[in-house]
Amino acid sequence: MEIEALMLARVQFALALGYHIIFPTFSIGLAAYMAGLRLLEYFTGERQYRKAFDYWLKYFALSFGMGVVSGVVLSYAIGTTFGRFTEVAGAVVGPLMSYEVMTAFFLEAGFLGIMLFGRERVSPLVHLLSTLLVAAGTLLSAFWILSANSWMHTPVGYEIIDGIIHAKDWFAIVFNPSFPYRLAHMVLAAMLSTTFVGAAIGAWYLHHDKHRDFGIQTLRNAVIAASILAPLQIFVGDLHGLNTLEHQPIKVAAMEGHWETGGNVPLLLFALPDQAAEKNHFEIGIPNITSLILTHSLDGEVQGLKSVPPEDRPPVAPVFFSFRVMVGLGLLMLLLAWYGLLLQMRGKLAAAGRYHAVMRFTAPIGFIAMLAGWITTEIGRQPWTVYGLLRTPDAVSQVSADKLITTLILFAVVYTGLFVAFIKVCRMLLHKGPHPDAVKSGIVHDVESAQEPAS
Amino acid sequence: MNEELLPLIWASFLGLSVALYVVLDGFSLGVGILFPFARDKRTKDTMMRTVLPVWDGNQTWLVGGGAALFAAFPIAFHTLLTALYLPLMVMLLALVLRGAALEFRFKTDNRRPWDIAFAGGAITAAFCQGLVLAAYVQGFGEVAEASAIDGLTLITPFGVFCGISVVTAYAMIGACWLRLKTSGGTRSWASAVITKLVPVVAVSVIAVSLWTPWLVPAIAERWFVWPNIAILSPIPIWTGGLLLALFVTARNLDTADVVPFLLALGVFLLTLTGLAVSIWPYVIPRSLTIWEAAAPANSLMFVLVGVLFVVPVILLYTAHAYYVFRGKVGDNEPGY
Numbered sequence: 158m159e160i161e162a163l164m165l166a167r168v169q170f171a172l173a174l175g176y177h178i179i180f181p182t183f184s185i186g187l188a189a190y191m192a193g194l195r196l197l198e199y200f201t202g203e204r205q206y207r208k209a210f211d212y213w214l215k216y217f218a219l220s221f222g223m224g225v226v227s228g229v230v231l232s233y234a235i236g237t238t239f240g241r242f243t244e245v246a247g248a249v250v251g252p253l254m255s256y257e258v259m260t261a262f263f264l265e266a267g268f269l270g271i272m273l274f275g276r277e278r279v280s281p282l283v284h285l286l287s288t289l290l291v292a293a294g295t296l297l298s299a300f301w302i303l304s305a306n307s308w309m310h311t312p313v314g315y316e317i318i319d320g321i322i323h324a325k326d327w328f329a330i331v332f333n334p335s336f337p338y339r340l341a342h343m344v345l346a347a348m349l350s351t352t353f354v355g356a357a358i359g360a361w362y363l364h365h366d367k368h369r370d371f372g373i374q375t376l377r378n379a380v381i382a383a384s385i386l387a388p389l390q391i392f393v394g395d396l397h398g399l400n401t402l403e404h405q406p407i408k409v410a411a412m413e414g415h416w417e418t419g420g421n422v423p424l425l426l427f428a429l430p431d432q433a434a435e436k437n438h439f440e441i442g443i444p445n446i447t448s449l450i451l452t453h454s455l456d457g458e459v460q461g462l463k464s465v466p467p468e469d470r471p472p473v474a475p476v477f478f479s480f481r482v483m484v485g486l487g488l489l490m491l492l493l494a495w496y497g498l499l500l501q502m503r504g505k506l507a508a509a510g511r512y513h514a515v516m517r518f519t520a521p522i523g524f525i526a527m528l529a530g531w532i533t534t535e536i537g538r539q540p541w542t543v544y545g546l547l548r549t550p551d552a553v554s555q556v557s558a559d560k561l562i563t564t565l566i567l568f569a570v571v572y573t574g575l576f577v578a579f580i581k582v583c584r585m586l587l588h589k590g591p592h593p594d595a596v597k598s599g600i601v602h603d604v605e606s607a608q609e610p611a612s
Numbered sequence: 613m614n615e616e617l618l619p620l621i622w623a624s625f626l627g628l629s630v631a632l633y634v635v636l637d638g639f640s641l642g643v644g645i646l647f648p649f650a651r652d653k654r655t656k657d658t659m660m661r662t663v664l665p666v667w668d669g670n671q672t673w674l675v676g677g678g679a680a681l682f683a684a685f686p687i688a689f690h691t692l693l694t695a696l697y698l699p700l701m702v703m704l705l706a707l708v709l710r711g712a713a714l715e716f717r718f719k720t721d722n723r724r725p726w727d728i729a730f731a732g733g734a735i736t737a738a739f740c741q742g743l744v745l746a747a748y749v750q751g752f753g754e755v756a757e758a759s760a761i762d763g764l765t766l767i768t769p770f771g772v773f774c775g776i777s778v779v780t781a782y783a784m785i786g787a788c789w790l791r792l793k794t795s796g797g798t799r800s801w802a803s804a805v806i807t808k809l810v811p812v813v814a815v816s817v818i819a820v821s822l823w824t825p826w827l828v829p830a831i832a833e834r835w836f837v838w839p840n841i842a843i844l845s846p847i848p849i850w851t852g853g854l855l856l857a858l859f860v861t862a863r864n865l866d867t868a869d870v871v872p873f874l875l876a877l878g879v880f881l882l883t884l885t886g887l888a889v890s891i892w893p894y895v896i897p898r899s900l901t902i903w904e905a906a907a908p909a910n911s912l913m914f915v916l917v918g919v920l921f922v923v924p925v926i927l928l929y930t931a932h933a934y935y936v937f938r939g940k941v942g943d944n945e946p947g948y
């Protein structure tokens with residue numbers, strides 16, 4: 158297929174995925190938090206948990222709804238844009254996605270209604286269980302889809318018959334080598350991103366001197382969670398990188414901007430990778446650190462990009478930069494979380510005006526790091542769709558460029574419009590604040606009948 | 613388990629998913645299609661509340677069907693999506709709008725845009741499903757031929773007619789759902805809508821049933837030769853009977869409210885059975901049979917284990933969710 162259509166197909170798929178994954182990230186993290194709140198409410202009976210649960214429920218409904226509709230698009234977009242891939246790898250990836258639908262999507266859908274609207278209709282125990290099952294569903298969904306995705310990075314347990322990939326060993330396929338790391342890293346990414354939304358919202362209320370009790374409760378929980386999750390994420394990320402080095406050394410070389418195989422590899426803080434000239438410009442680095450990180454010895458040898466022919470190398474610049482964005486934001490999150498923890502331990506978190514003023518802007522950083530991570534991972538896999546087995550140009554559908562343009566524009570318009578609406582409604586919910594009478598009326602969905610006294 | 617049987621089991625599961633999708637999302641979309649015709653804002657709110665707790669689960673059958681097709685018949689998945697690229701993409705975007713409207717509408721002060729997204733999304737999605745259906749029964753050959761199809765050529769008179777038929781049929785079952793779930797003015801309005809729509813649906817069922825064999829000789833051979841015609845005749849006869857019964861019971865406001873819905877359900881299942889008869893044994897009509905398109909037995913087996921254990925559980929808790937939200941939706945019930 159011609160280059161133009163190939164690029165369009167990839168842009169369209171990346172847009173659809175990049176859009177979708179924002180919402181699952183929030184849904185997974187928030188579902189876990191809300192499950193915790195619901196459990197606390199059930200066992201302590203305290204009103205504050207109910208109030209917080211009802212507050213987050215509205216964000217959750219929105220995020221989940223957006224996740225669902227954009228996900229439905231994805232499940233078909235995989236076939237419309239990467240049709241050859243579905244044909245060649247369908248026998249492996251299709252079953253994994255089927256399990257996702259059966260064990261996760263139906264579960265989420267079956268209990269979401271009760272979680273959102275069923276409080277008055279079922280016993281507290283059933284409502285608690287429904288909330289837990291929805292949270293479990295989001296994790297199961299991550300389990301299966303990341304298994305499928307990881308298999309595309311580290312394919313094992315298959316055989317190729319007549320150009321079609323056949324499954325041989327399902328256990329090996331599901332638990333393929335990069336899967337445990339990717340699952341842990343992504344689930345942590347979801348939790349961590351969500352804690353920063355919580356921290357930002359809590360800080361916003363404190364900064365504006367509204368709903369102080371709710372604000373400090375939310376900020377405190379978020380800061381404590383983030384100060385555990387952030388270092389954990391960095392630790393898992395390091396393990397993930399070592400695993401990638403073992404299975405996809407060229408991807409790691411691209412992440413590090415490392416061209417020549419050799420020892421004493423510096424850690425580049427900045428550089429402009431030049432694909433054509435096969436080198437970097439304006440390198441600023443710390444000597445030997447990459448060798449140290451990747452091989453645990455200062456002069457350890459690291460395979461360079463030039464060890465494979467140019468057509469087998471991923472585009473270096475996007476991988477190099479997105480990796481730096483992810484790691485940089487990861488370190489920033491650690492810093493912010495630990496500073497907050499310090500304030501909390503000194504009993505100053507509630508009064509730390511400057512900290513609130515900064516934290517209220519941090520809601521997007523987890524999501525940016527998460528997207529940067531996916532860009533690293535997926536572009537780093539290029540030129541392969543299934544690593545070592547199926548090249549991307551051989552994976553796409555035979556759809557013409559003009560059709561792709563039409564749908565790409567439609568997508569861009571609808572998705573942008575919805576995203577703007579999503580942000581607007583979230584801001585409205587933010588300004589409205591937690592509902593003081595939520596417990597009495599059980600109103601969660603109707604703004605009109607849920608008018609609260611101006612506060 | 614032998615290689616003959618597995619694809620057959622999978623085809624049945626696929627059929628089940630499609631049927632459940634069409635019936636369940638059919639009524640959710642139907643409520644959206646009727647939305648612009650509702651008298652006032654209160655009615656609209658009530659209408660939306662009837663589907664809020666269940667629409668996600670209903671729509672999941674579309675994902676289930678897609679995943680089953682992907683896993684069990686990958687070549688067919690590829691062919692179908694390539695051939696029907698444009699109508700499918702437009703349908704998906706329409707479903708995005710419809711779904712977003714359901715989640716956003718009650719949370720904003722400005723409901724107009726969401727009213728439009730809800731109804732427009734539902735109407736567009738239903739219409740595209742009709743276009744897809746029309747193109748599908750006519751068949752489109754192998755992938756290479758399929759990729760050459762220009763989206764606009766799918767807009768034939770037959771395609772448009774099928775599109776409109778699906779819109780009206782969904783509206784009809786949507787009205788039956790509203791009759792079941794609402795009371796007072798909304799309920800009698802829904803009943804009046806059903807009686808208006810039944811004749812339209814009857815005409816379109818007859819028209820499609822005659823038009824299809826006329827366009828596709830192979831389908832004519834399936835239906836109009838002896839002894840098939842005798843064996844298959846119960847399908848059209850029962851469809852007619854159920855539609856008549858639907859007309860009568862909908863007019864009578866004293867019949868139990870679940871009756872029209874069950875009758876509409878029967879009509880849908882019968883027409884789908886008719887469709888299955890027309891395309892059997894193909895998954896891509898007249899170019900790929902279910903055996904030719906089937907994935908390797910190993911993959912079919914792997915998922916089948918899940919299907920056999922998990923799907924009954926899914927059906928159970930889905931039924932539970934419907935049970936929890938049973939009964940009428942009050943005009944001002946706050947909890948929704």
Ligand code: HDD
Pocket residue numbers: 174177178180181182184185220221222223224225226227228229230231232233235261262263265266294295296298299302303343668671672675
């Ligand atoms: C790490 C997790 C993760 C990743 C990588 C993906 N998803 Fe997703 N997806 C979820 C986590 C998730 C979720 C948490 O389960 C969602 C999001 C929010 C939600 O409402 O459920 C969901 C919803 C969701 C739905 C709607 C389910 C329904 O109808 O209830 C579909 C069809 C998909 N996804 C499909 C995909 C496909 C085809 C992907 C990749 C190619 C994909 N998702 C990546």
Ligand code: HEM
Pocket residue numbers: 310335338339340342343345346347349350390391392393394395397398399401408483484485486487488490523524526527528529530531532533534535537
């Ligand atoms: C700061 C230390 C971090 C390190 C060392 C690190 C390491 C890595 C590596 C090596 C990969 C690529 C793996 C591969 O493609 O095989 C990756 C991917 C990814 N990262 Fe990070 N990461 C860090 C922080 C973060 C943070 C803070 C987030 C988000 C909040 C994040 C989210 C992701 C995501 C979503 C992916 C793609 C999915 C995957 O392959 O796991 N990472 N990370």
Ligand code: HEM
Pocket residue numbers: 167168170171174175178239242302303305306528531532535536538539541542543549552
């Ligand atoms: C959810 C987070 C994900 C994000 C943000 C993401 C992002 C991307 C991006 C940016 C590309 C384009 C790379 C390029 O063409 O240069 C891509 C390609 C692709 N991804 Fe991912 N991805 C994600 C997860 C997945 C998952 C879970 C799967 C499959 C189960 C998947 C399957 C694919 C396929 C089939 C392609 C196209 C072939 C290719 O370009 O390699 N992705 N993705």
